[in-house]
Amino acid sequence: MRIGTTLTNYIIQNQRHIDGATGEFTGLLNDIAVACKKIADLVNKGALVNVLGATDSQNVQGETQKKLDVISNELMIEALRHNGHIAALASEEMDSVYHLPANAPRGKYLLLCDPLDGSSNIDINVSVGTIFSILKAPEGVANPTEQDFLRPGTEQVAAGYCLYGPSTMLVLTTGNGVSMFTLDRDFGEFLLTENNVTIPAETKEFAINTSYQRFWDAPVRRYIDECLQGADGPRKKNFNMRWVASMVAEVHRILTRGGIFLYPCNSQLRAAGKTGKLRLMYEANPMAFIVEQAAGGAIDGQQRILDIAPDEIHQRIPVILGSRSEVELVQDYCRSGKA
Numbered sequence: 001m002r003i004g005t006t007l008t009n010y011i012i013q014n015q016r017h018i019d020g021a022t023g024e025f026t027g028l029l030n031d032i033a034v035a036c037k038k039i040a041d042l043v044n045k046g047a048l049v050n051v052l053g054a055t056d057s058q059n060v061q062g063e064t065q066k067k068l069d070v071i072s073n074e075l076m077i078e079a080l081r082h083n084g085h086i087a088a089l090a091s092e093e094m095d096s097v098y099h100l101p102a103n104a105p106r107g108k109y110l111l112l113c114d115p116l117d118g119s120s121n122i123d124i125n126v127s128v129g130t131i132f133s134i135l136k137a138p139e140g141v142a143n144p145t146e147q148d149f150l151r152p153g154t155e156q157v158a159a160g161y162c163l164y165g166p167s168t169m170l171v172l173t174t175g176n177g178v179s180m181f182t183l184d185r186d187f188g189e190f191l192l193t194e195n196n197v198t199i200p201a202e203t204k205e206f207a208i209n210t211s212y213q214r215f216w217d218a219p220v221r222r223y224i225d226e227c228l229q230g231a232d233g234p235r236k237k238n239f240n241m242r243w244v245a246s247m248v249a250e251v252h253r254i255l256t257r258g259g260i261f262l263y264p265c266n267s268q269l270r271a272a273g274k275t276g277k278l279r280l281m282y283e284a285n286p287m288a289f290i291v292e293q294a295a296g297g298a299i300d301g302q303q304r305i306l307d308i309a310p311d312e313i314h315q316r317i318p319v320i321l322g323s324r325s326e327v328e329l330v331q332d333y334c335r336s337g338k339a
């Protein structure tokens, strides 16, 4: 009877192509997978284990933390802090960089994560996910600072997400294409179910929260209006719309059947002093790495997300990603500024 390729075997097989690979990278991804399996278990049990609902605390973003936001963050730390594969960790749920206990061994990687993205969907039983990004740690630094994390997305050594949906799926890139693994709960292993994922260059599906339409900049309004005009308009084809309010679910749909996801900046966000909603370091960068590795595009409207030099760990940016021809069209509109 065939078992299939487990995540661990896949990483070991692929690690052979990485110069100087010491097995530490495999250990790190295994730790992340363990955390994701535990989070998947709690997400799946929900009310049965009293993890739904909100806490009375807010994160650095000023957003009320769901119980599972806090628990998922704690599980990610617990899975990593004693195993010697990372030197430090940054998370959406923590104001500053997490430093390992003094007696914990230090590894050669930095981990950034959104432990539970889309958590507003938890209480309504809609898909949520964990997003992670891996950078090389500075050599010989026992407690890396925020500055050590502020590297452009092109320096990521790996990125991925775990989608807690009808299936629990872990999607990963190490810079050599995108692979998808599905959790077999019977024996607790992520098994390879899709390799060399490629996003169709063309699409007829867009994802944007249209409740902000009155705040959009002209180029975004022009792009969406043209999609809505359908076959009678300049695009000469009808479009479908989706909005899950869970970036991991949106990106997974786009990896699976194409599409474009837009979370642009707008006049309302700018009035609140924000440069976007989504965070560069642990949402946009990992998703941009994955999407580009699957032949898609990922921009902030003007430039490639992966080229952005970060200013601070919780920095927000506009995000437009997905089927390359659509992303390029939006970029043309944004650069020309024409309505």
Ligand code: P6P
Pocket (backbone or CB within 6 Å): 117, 118, 119, 120, 209, 245, 246, 247, 248, 250, 263, 277, 278
């Ligand atoms: P809105 C979830 O809170 C999130 O960060 C992304 O996962 C999602 O795409 C977006 O925000 C949803 O934002 O404004 O539609 O609630």
